[in-house]
Every structure is written in C-alpha cells, then in structure tokens.
Amino acid sequence: MISLIDGNNFYVSCERVFNPKLRNKPVVVLSNNDGCVVSRSDEAKKLGIKMGQPFFEIKPFIKKHDIKYFSSNYSLYGDMSARIIKTLEQFSPEIEMYSIDEAFIDLSHVSQEKLHEFGWKIKNTVYQHTGIPCGIGISFTKSLAKVANKIAKKSAKAKGVLALYEQSHITEALKRTEIGDLWGIGRKYAKKLKENGVNSALEYRNLEIDWLRKNLTINGVHLAQELHGISCLDLELFHEPKKSITVSRSFGRAQSDFNDIFSALANHTAVACRKLRQEGLEAQYFCIYLATSYHKENFFSDSINIRLPYYTSFTPEYLKYGLIALKKIFKENKMYKKCGILLFDLKSKSTLPSHLFDFRNLEQENALISTIDQINNRNGASSINFADLFINKNWTPQRAHVSKKYTTNLNELILAR
Amino acid sequence: MHCLPSFEKKLYLPFAFNSVCAGFPSPATDYMDKKIDLNEFIVKHPAATFYVRAEGNSMLGAGIHSGDLLVVDRSLKAVNGSIIVAIVDGEFTVKRLCLKNNSIVLQAENDLYKSIVIIDNMDFEIWGVVTTVIHSV
Numbered sequence: 001m002i003s004l005i006d007g008n009n010f011y012v013s014c015e016r017v018f019n020p021k022l023r024n025k026p027v028v029v030l031s032n033n034d035g036c037v038v039s040r041s042d043e044a045k046k047l048g049i050k051m052g053q054p055f056f057e058i059k060p061f062i063k064k065h066d067i068k069y070f071s072s073n074y075s076l077y078g079d080m081s082a083r084i085i086k087t088l089e090q091f092s093p094e095i096e097m098y099s100i101d102e103a104f105i106d107l108s109h110v111s112q113e114k115l116h117e118f119g120w121k122i123k124n125t126v127y128q129h130t131g132i133p134c135g136i137g138i139s140f141t142k143s144l145a146k147v148a149n150k151i152a153k154k155s156a157k158a159k160g161v162l163a164l165y166e167q168s169h170i171t172e173a174l175k176r177t178e179i180g181d182l183w184g185i186g187r188k189y190a191k192k193l194k195e196n197g198v199n200s201a202l203e204y205r206n207l208e209i210d211w212l213r214k215n216l217t218i219n220g221v222h223l224a225q226e227l228h229g230i231s232c233l234d235l236e237l238f239h240e241p242k243k244s245i246t247v248s249r250s251f252g253r254a255q256s257d258f259n260d261i262f263s264a265l266a267n268h269t270a271v272a273c274r275k276l277r278q279e280g281l282e283a284q285y286f287c288i289y290l291a292t293s294y295h296k297e298n299f300f301s302d303s304i305n306i307r308l309p310y311y312t313s314f315t316p317e318y319l320k321y322g323l324i325a326l327k328k329i330f331k332e333n334k335m336y337k338k339c340g341i342l343l344f345d346l347k348s349k350s351t352l353p354s355h356l357f358d359f360r361n362l363e364q365e366n367a368l369i370s371t372i373d374q375i376n377n378r379n380g381a382s383s384i385n386f387a388d389l390f391i392n393k394n395w396t397p398q399r400a401h402v403s404k405k406y407t408t409n410l411n412e413l414i415l416a417r
Numbered sequence: 418m419h420c421l422p423s424f425e426k427k428l429y430l431p432f433a434f435n436s437v438c439a440g441f442p443s444p445a446t447d448y449m450d451k452k453i454d455l456n457e458f459i460v461k462h463p464a465a466t467f468y469v470r471a472e473g474n475s476m477l478g479a480g481i482h483s484g485d486l487l488v489v490d491r492s493l494k495a496v497n498g499s500i501i502v503a504i505v506d507g508e509f510t511v512k513r514l515c516l517k518n519n520s521i522v523l524q525a526e527n528d529l530y531k532s533i534v535i536i537d538n539m540d541f542e543i544w545g546v547v548t549t550v551i552h553s554v
Contacts, residue, residue, distance in 0.1 A: 020504040020507045020508070020509070020540075020542075021507045023507075023540075082464075083464040083465070084464075086463065086464035087464045087465065128465075128491060128492065129462070129464055129465035129491050129492045130464070130465065130491070131491065131544075406467075407467060407468075410468070410486070413468050413469055413470045413486075414469050414470070414509055415469070415470050415471075415472040415509065416469050416470070416471060416472065416487070416502050416509040416510055416511040417472050417473045417475060417508070417509070417510050417511070
C-alpha cells in the first residue's frame with residue numbers, strides 16, 4: 001500500500017504556525033514578485049479567491065474582508081517541508097518527496113485493517129511535530145492514493161484521512177472523482193475525454209485499453225491500470241538526473257534598459273550553471289527568452305537557442321554567448337517583465353568524450369569555478385561573482401510582504417512573553 | 418545566517434586539543450575521542466525542535482531572562498509542571514503549565530507578573546515544550 005501525504009494550503013499553513021493571528025482569517029501567499037496567488041486558506045477560498053489569480057484583482061477587497069497577504073518565504077517553506085519529511089521517516093523506510101508539500105510513503109508493512117488508524121497516527125504526529133495540518137490518502141497505487149487524498153480533504157466524514165482498499169469503496173471514490181482531477185490528466189486531455197463522454201475517473205477506468213493507447217499514449221494505459229490497483233508508477237526513491245534546468249524570474253518593475261536586463265539574465269545564468277555543476281552535468285545547448293507583461297496589451301516575447309562549441313558548465317562561457325544572443329532578440333522601447341535561461345540536453349560530465357579541437361584550459365577553468373563555488377557555499381550565494389552580474393540590480397523581484405525566517409535565522413525568531 | 422536547526426551540519430567543539438608540532442608526534446593523538454556535538458545534547462528531535470526568543474522577565478524564577486534563547490521541542494507531551502510555549506488569544510507566551518482539578522493555569526515565575534487562568538472562551542493552544550534555556554553570561 002502507498003500513502004500520499006500533503007500539507008493543506010501548505011504555504012499559508014507554514015505562515016500560521018508562527019503567526020497565530022492568521023488563524024480563522026482569509027490568508028493568501030503570493031508568487032515570486034508578488035504577482036499572483038499561489039496558496040489560499042480555506043477562508044480565502046470561500047471568498048472566491050482563485051488559485052493563480054493576479055494580486056491586483058483582489059487588492060480592492062483586502063480591507064473589506066481583512067485579507068492577510070504574504071510574499072513567498074521559501075526559506076521557511078523549504079525548512080518546514082524538510083521537517084515533515086524527517087517526521088515521516090519514523091513511519092516508513094521508503095519515502096519519495098514528490099514536491100515541496102507532497103510525499104509518497106510505502107506502507108506495505110501495515111496490515112489492511114490497521115491502515116486507517118495508521119493514517120491518523122501519521123496525521124496527528126505531523127501536526128504535533130511541525131504544526132502543519134495534512135491530508136492523507138492510502139491505497140494500492142500512487143494514482144489511487146492521490147484519489148483517496150483528494151476525497152479525504154473534501155469529505156466531512158473522512159476529516160483528512162482515507163484508506164481505500166475495499167473494491168466497493170474504490171469504485172465509489174472513482175465515481176466521485178471528476179476526470180480533470182485525475183492525476184496526470186491535463187486540461188487538454190480532460191476536454192478530449194469529456195467530448196468522448198468520459199466525465200469521471202470510473203468511466204475512465206472502464207475505457208478499452210486499445211482506445212487509451214491510441215488516444216492517450218502508454219501513459220494513459222498506465223493510469224487506467226493504476227486505477228485497477230495494478231502499480232505502474234513505483235516510488236521514485238532516487239532522483240533521476242535532470243534533463244533540463246530553467247531559471248527565470250519576473251522583474252520587480254518592468255525594465256526597458258539593455259544593461260539592466262542583461263544583469264538579470266547574467267544572474268539567472270550564474271544560478272543555472274551552479275545547479276548544473278552541483279548535479280555533475282554539462283550542457284551544450286541553451287535558450288534565453290524575454291517577455292513583456294502577459295496581463296498588458298501588446299504582449300511580446302522572443303527566445304533564441306544557442307549551441308556552444310562544446311559541453312560545458314563554465315559560467316563565463318554562457319555569459320559570453322548569452323550577451324551576443326540577448327543583443328539579437330532585444331528590442332528598444334519595450335517594457336520587459338521577465339527573462340530566463342533554459343539549459344537542455346544535459347549530459348553527465350564523466351561520460352563526455354574530450355574534444356579534438358578543444359583549446360580551453362580546462363584545468364584553469366575548473367580551478368577558478370570550484371573556488372568560486374566553495375566561497376559561495378561557505379559565505380552565502382553571490383558572495384563572489386562575475387562582473388556582469390553587478391551592473392544593475394533594478395530588476396530584483398519584489399517581495400514586499402515577506403514574513404520572517406522564523407526557523408533559519410537566529411535574529412528572526414518568534415518572541416514569547 | 419542559515420544555521421538553525423541543522424539536520425546535517427554539526428558544530429564541533431574540540432574535546433582533546435593538541436597543537437601541531439613538527440617534532441615528535443603527541444602520544445595522545447591515538448587517544449583522540451570524537452568531538453562534542455552540542456546539538457546532540459540539546460536537540461533530541463531535530464525535525465520538531467524550534468528556537469524561540471524569550472521577551473520579558475515573567476519566568477525569571479525558572480532561569481529564563483529576557484532575550485534568552487529557548488529550545489522548544491514540539492514532539493514532547495506537556496505535563497503538569499512543564500515549561501511551555503503556548504498561544505493565548507493570538508499571542509505567544511512562555512509559562513509553567515499547572516493542571517489542577519480540571520483547571521489550566523499558566524503560571525509566571527516572577528511576583529511582578531500575573532499568571533494566566535485559562536477559561537472556556539479563550540483561544541488556547543500548547544505550541545511546544547521548552548527543554549533548554551540558552552543564556553549568555
């Protein structure tokens with residue numbers, strides 16, 4: 001059996017642990033750059049605030065409904081996430097951290113009649129140790145655990161914990177699950193399935209395998225098998241090597257100056273290359289892109305792909321070609337809101353052959369970059385950097401309403417009288 | 418500063434220290450013990466341990482001064498006599514928990530401060546149990 005455990009309204013719940021005044025109030029957490037809503041308390045949901053809704057749209061109602069709002073505080077959320085995972089370790093030897101607020105754990109060591117009780121033990125322990133309320137779904141496969149988790153949170157009877165192992169219960173649960181809420185069914189496929197009269201997860205499970213293979217590829221077949229209780233998606237206990245790395249951010253304010261934008265891009269590039277080196281990878285292809293505000297008229301975006309002469313993770317190489325590439329796509333008199341870099345076709349450094357016409361001094365490059373990484377690891381990111389990154393910092397994201405680093409900074413702890 | 422609480426990084430204090438000398442090696446080197454890790458001693462449940470700053474002197478009698486660092490373990494069950502961090506009407510407070518005849522009193526340990534009697538309509542929650550006070554002298 002597999003259990004899916006996820007934090008309820010995770011970012012909001014993290015804020016509430018350290019700020020009791022937020023309890024029973026509508027609370028939202030905003031995305032990077034305070035652009036839109038990424039986490040909502042139940043009270044905020046009841047007011048009709050939508051996931052992803054732009055912040056400016058709810059601003060007029062803040063006073064009237066006493067809505068509390070926060071910038072994303074990833075130091076806090078990341079730390080709380082690690083605490084939850086650590087707490088789960090006492091319940092199972094096999095844990096897959098699926099996202100910052102979701103984890104799958106293996107429960108094959110728990111007998112069926114004890115599953116419900118065990119689920120409650122997990123829920124209560126996570127709450128006591130971390131203060132985060134969570135939802136727990138348990139069933140034969142990952143996809144069914146996800147179905148159980150969703151119903152556990154919605155149902156007044158389940159109150160957050162649901163173990164699905166009796167066939168009649170599974171059938172009932174699938175009947176109640178809308179097709180668009182099924183794990184892995186995106187908006188496009190949901191539309192297509194509805195057009196074919198498939199509205200619930202149960203109707204999906206009844207589809208012919210051949211039809212699924214033809215219309216939804218092998219992944220669609222796997223999902224149907226998972227809903228039958230046949231496990232196709234194992235716990236991914238080890239990280240697969242990354243296939244691509246993206247770093248992009250919206251600017252604090254819209255930018256039109258070339259140097260400002262290049263400074264932002266250079267920073268993203270440095271972050272991306274550092275990730276590349278941490279994973280022991282190198283890339284030969286990368287893409288940079290630029291966009292104006294999606295919410296304004298005359299939306300404009302452009303991107304360009306660059307092929308380097310060789311696979312590398314050396315930051316200056318990317319900066320050199322990134323500058324040339326940016327000059328090609330940059331247009332005057334545009335108010336840019338976002339830029340980013342994508343590294344793709346990543347290869348493990350150890351498997352790459354050496355290049356015949358390689359005139360680089362690799363020893364020197366390695367010595368330089370590993371020294372920079374060491375200094376930054378020890379003294380905090382960006383303690384030392386390439387000059388391109390210091391031209392201008394006008395672009396840094398707005399995080400005007402960020403709460404304190406309650407768990408990671410001694411100067412920002414909660415106070416008790 | 419991203420240092421607390423640490424799951425991996427440990428703060429080592431040297432237990433037996435001998436300076437490096439160029440000549441004859443110290444015979445004590447073979448007897449070097451592992452270094453003392455204060456985290457091991459103070460933090461029993463890292464995932465459930467939080468740090469809280471004491472403000473005011475209401476718990477002076479328990480050795481807690483204003484500005485002291487409190488080590489709070491949320492995994493422990495508060496019992497009669499535990500020093501706890503609690504939420505009372507939306508505010509954090511640190512007090513001694515006194516359970517008597519179905520009544521809950523959060524007792525201050527300083528005559529200048531009042532204890533808090535928890536009554537029915539109060540918003541009250543035990544947030545964690547204080548295990549250690551770190552006080553600079």
